[in-house]
Amino acid sequence: MQNKLFVGNLSWETTDESLSEFFSQVGEVEEAKVIVDRFKGRSKGFGFVTMATEELAQKAIEELNEKELDGRAINVSVARPPKERSDRGRRDDFYR
Numbered sequence: 001m002q003n004k005l006f007v008g009n010l011s012w013e014t015t016d017e018s019l020s021e022f023f024s025q026v027g028e029v030e031e032a033k034v035i036v037d038r039f040k041g042r043s044k045g046f047g048f049v050t051m052a053t054e055e056l057a058q059k060a061i062e063e064l065n066e067k068e069l070d071g072r073a074i075n076v077s078v079a080r081p082p083k084e085r086s087d088r089g090r091r092d093d094f095y096r
Contacts, residue, residue, distance in 0.1 A: 003057040004079040008046045011070035019047055022069050026060045028052035048079055
């Protein structure tokens, strides 16, 4: 178990601050980040929360998963490490 959580099904109105405040009801939040589409400038509908300890992270999963935040039932789970993307989806032969 780790202390970084994935939070899905977020409202477009959810901010880093409101996400942090929501999770702080369980315990100390080190960081809360809503992922924003850099082109549209709005939430992609998910984010990450880092709790102070693994125990608090587990408690957050148990207590906050499927609870309502900004009008949406959120999904809370342990964050998985990012996948390595070597080519970033680019096909070199396309440009030849």
